[in-house]
Amino acid sequence: MDMDIREQRRKAATLARRHVFIETPKTRSYFEAMTPQERDAFFAKEKVRSARVIKRRELLKNMRVGICLIIAVAVCILAIVPIFYTFLNSFMSSKEIADNYGVIFQSLSGHAKNGARYLDKTPVLRMVPQQVSIDQYKNLLFMSPAYLLKFWNSIILVVPIVLGQMIVACLASYGFARFRNRVIETIFFAYVILMLMPFQVTLVPNYMIAEKLGILDTNWAIILPGIFSTFAIFLLTKYMRQIPSAYIEAAKLDGATEWQIFTKIALPTCKSAIFALVILLFIDYWNMVEQPLVLLTDVDKQPLSVFLSQINEAEIGIAFAASALYMIPPLLIFLLGEEYLVEGISRSGVK
Amino acid sequence: MSNNTDLIKGSKDIKDNVTPRNKITPVTFDPSARAQLMLQKKKLHRRRKFAEGALFTGYLTPSLLGVFVFFFLPLLMLLKTSFQKSSTNTDFTGFTNYERVLTNDAFKSASLNTLHFSAIAVPLAVVIALLLALLLNSGMPGKSVFRSILLNPMMVPVASVVLIWQVFFSYNGVMNGWGFAHLFGEDKIDWLKSDHAQLVILILFLWKNLGYNMVLFLAALSNIPGEILEAAVMDGAGAFTRFFKIKMHYLSPTIFFVALMSLVNSFKIFREVYLLTGDYPYDPLYMLQHFMNNQFHKLDYSKLSAGAIIMCIVMVVIVGGLFYAEGRVDKDVEE
Numbered sequence: 001m002d003m004d005i006r007e008q009r010r011k012a013a014t015l016a017r018r019h020v021f022i023e024t025p026k027t028r029s030y031f032e033a034m035t036p037q038e039r040d041a042f043f044a045k046e047k048v049r050s051a052r053v054i055k056r057r058e059l060l061k062n063m064r065v066g067i068c069l070i071i072a073v074a075v076c077i078l079a080i081v082p083i084f085y086t087f088l089n090s091f092m093s094s095k096e097i098a099d100n101y102g103v104i105f106q107s108l109s110g111h112a113k114n115g116a117r118y119l120d121k122t123p124v125l126r127m128v129p130q131q132v133s134i135d136q137y138k139n140l141l142f143m144s145p146a147y148l149l150k151f152w153n154s155i156i157l158v159v160p161i162v163l164g165q166m167i168v169a170c171l172a173s174y175g176f177a178r179f180r181n182r183v184i185e186t187i188f189f190a191y192v193i194l195m196l197m198p199f200q201v202t203l204v205p206n207y208m209i210a211e212k213l214g215i216l217d218t219n220w221a222i223i224l225p226g227i228f229s230t231f232a233i234f235l236l237t238k239y240m241r242q243i244p245s246a247y248i249e250a251a252k253l254d255g256a257t258e259w260q261i262f263t264k265i266a267l268p269t270c271k272s273a274i275f276a277l278v279i280l281l282f283i284d285y286w287n288m289v290e291q292p293l294v295l296l297t298d299v300d301k302q303p304l305s306v307f308l309s310q311i312n313e314a315e316i317g318i319a320f321a322a323s324a325l326y327m328i329p330p331l332l333i334f335l336l337g338e339e340y341l342v343e344g345i346s347r348s349g350v351k
Numbered sequence: 352m353s354n355n356t357d358l359i360k361g362s363k364d365i366k367d368n369v370t371p372r373n374k375i376t377p378v379t380f381d382p383s384a385r386a387q388l389m390l391q392k393k394k395l396h397r398r399r400k401f402a403e404g405a406l407f408t409g410y411l412t413p414s415l416l417g418v419f420v421f422f423f424l425p426l427l428m429l430l431k432t433s434f435q436k437s438s439t440n441t442d443f444t445g446f447t448n449y450e451r452v453l454t455n456d457a458f459k460s461a462s463l464n465t466l467h468f469s470a471i472a473v474p475l476a477v478v479i480a481l482l483l484a485l486l487l488n489s490g491m492p493g494k495s496v497f498r499s500i501l502l503n504p505m506m507v508p509v510a511s512v513v514l515i516w517q518v519f520f521s522y523n524g525v526m527n528g529w530g531f532a533h534l535f536g537e538d539k540i541d542w543l544k545s546d547h548a549q550l551v552i553l554i555l556f557l558w559k560n561l562g563y564n565m566v567l568f569l570a571a572l573s574n575i576p577g578e579i580l581e582a583a584v585m586d587g588a589g590a591f592t593r594f595f596k597i598k599m600h601y602l603s604p605t606i607f608f609v610a611l612m613s614l615v616n617s618f619k620i621f622r623e624v625y626l627l628t629g630d631y632p633y634d635p636l637y638m639l640q641h642f643m644n645n646q647f648h649k650l651d652y653s654k655l656s657a658g659a660i661i662m663c664i665v666m667v668v669i670v671g672g673l674f675y676a677e678g679r680v681d682k683d684v685e686e
Contacts, residue, residue: 068491075483076500082515083507088625101518120609125518125525167415175410179403187415189674192611193578194422199642201659204432204652205425208380228417231615258406286507289622290640294647308510309626322640323511334506338499345563 030265061153076221083327085127089326090136092129094317097136100126101316139151146307147322155329157222158285162278164227166239170274174262178248179242180265188237191230199290210295221295226285232277235348240274242347275337282332355541426663433656448657461642464635468619469548472556476613479557479607480564485594487565488572489595498569503560512555515628518550544633552636555623562618571600571605605678611670 034042074274089097140147176188210221247308251261267274289309292302304326408415433449436442452458469580483501487494519525526532530541535547543553575598583593621640628636628646639662646655 013422065491068486068489072497077499079501079504086511099666120416171410172414175407181409193667198640200640203647204424205428225421228421305510323514326508327511330506345566
């Protein structure tokens with residue numbers, strides 16, 4: 001007992017020496033002050049409150065997602081309706097097309113324009129044909145052999161361009177990516193400018209050069225400039241510059257030659273970019289209009305893109321089927337290579 | 352010094368008997384030998400550098416040759432004809448061609464139209480694509496489905512697009528049937544031959560290119576480090592602050608890239624315009640490419656070349672500016 005008091009006093013003295021005073025008495029917290037009943041009530045109330053908060057938060061989030069979804073769906077519908085529209089309308093019979101849209105094409109250039117202005121009719125936009133028929137396709141494939149010929153023309157123009165440009169671009173972009181100095185950078189900048197240049201800028205000299213090389217009016221007049229176009233080089237170089245230099249150095253230490261580094265490291269790393277570029281180039285050259293118009297004066301050699309715009313006005317009866325068939329190759333390639341395309345595009349813009 | 356040479360001489364005798372692997376070559380401190388060694392090293396280095404250069408020229412050669420013949424040579428010829436009286440008459444005429452082009456009303460309106468269109472279309476394409484990317488990135492389901500649907504229009508060929516746009520926007524077209532013309536206070540508009548023609552082409556441009564730009568932005572958005580965003584949330588940054596202070600910072604290189612690609616595509620929209628409206632469209636759609644095409648058909652090559660050279664110079668300035676700005680921003684991001 002005595003010892004206890006002594007102990008306490010000693011402690012107090014020590015604290016006093018250290019100027020430490022415990023003055024605040026120990027208080028019971030709000031929670032401890034409650035009786036068990038009150039405590040239960042408190043918990044119940046709190047549960048309800050937090051449930052309400054969570055619910056509200058969830059609702060807000062759902063609403064936000066819902067609004068986002070609605071907007072996205074609306075945008076997507078806007079984006080995709082024209083494609084569906086073309087495909088669905090291609091199954092209408094020619095008569096139905098003429099009934100629905102005849103009035104539109106009368107008002108276009110080269111037709112009875114002024115007459116159509118007074119024809120105060122509104123066209124009927126029909127998504128679904130009243131009667132499914134493959135009339136248009138039949139007419140197109142069997143009655144107009146020109147169409148198939150042009151289709152083939154398009155293919156033999158586009159495929160060599162895409163393959164050639166990819167080979168040239170792979171080699172060149174590896175050079176641009178691995179070897180950088182002031183001169184090379186300047187050349188690269190020049191390539192970017194050339195990429196931006198519209199075809200019309202070099203129209204005349206291109207014509208003259210094609211004439212001098214004796215390839216005017218042949219497919220080569222389009223294929224050769226196409227192969228050396230710089231678009232693929234620009235994108236692929238951006239890609240190859242992202243290859244970690246550690247890979248290349250490791251390969252070098254293992255005794256790989258430059259060619260091995262190129263084929264075993266650079267190309268496989270850029271696989272998705274190469275596929276993406278093939279798709280982008282295909283659609284770009286599938287669409288070309290200006291080059292064949294100028295460089296191929298022979299109508300029989302012109303590709304489908306030029307021919308189709310003439311079909312559109314002259315024979316609307318088969319225009320939709322022609323458009324639909326024309327759309328199929330790019331769309332197929334897109335569906336097959338979509339993953340690569342998305343990945344390839346994605347990584348091209350990121351540093 | 353003499354000792355050293357003696358040592359070497361001595362070792363030479365042993366060399367015949369002993370395999371070089373066991374031999375320890377004594378170090379000579381002969382400055383002349385050292386210099387020679389350095390020279391040799393330098394030579395080797397130069398040779399290696401040359402071999403490397405030759406190798407990369409080998410990679411670049413096919414492209415350089417082709418680009419020289421089909422793109423660079425034409426530009427040089429263009430430069431030459433732009434100072435000639437005409438393509439056949441090679442008299443040097445100084446800057447008269449440029450004067451003729453710059454005072455030409457058609458050229459003026461064409462370049463103004465092109466400028467007008469690009470100045471509206473490129474920023475719009477960037478901003479709307481960014482908004483769409485943010486929308487898709489806001490944690491909604493089915494992101495990849497929407498992404499591929501929005502990429503679809505890019506794959507639709509020009510001629511098919513033209514057909515659809517004719518159905519919608521001609522005088523008796525669907526848009527007028529739906530009464531969209533009333534928005535502009537008229538009963539019926541021949542859209543492509545009205546003052547709203549550029550609007551129609553703008554819609555076409557956005558429809559085609561938004562998907563591509565959006566995919567670029569989506570990739571950039573997913574590249575932003577999440578912990579920085581989380582830290583910002585902990586510090587109480589709202590959505591707007593987070594966007595402008597953090598996301599914009601990481602997005603800036605992509606914005607430049609998208610702007611560049613949109614610029615390229617805004618020139619490519621000429622195809623659609625040409626197929627929709629022909630050689631001489633209604634005034635707001637008369638682009639620089641129309642001007643050049645028409646000069647080509649009129650065989651006025653010197654005027655065409657002068658115009659083309661002017662366009663090239665403008666392009667170099669714009670792209671150079673973009674590259675310069677991109678370089679500066681890049682440095683910022685890397686820091």
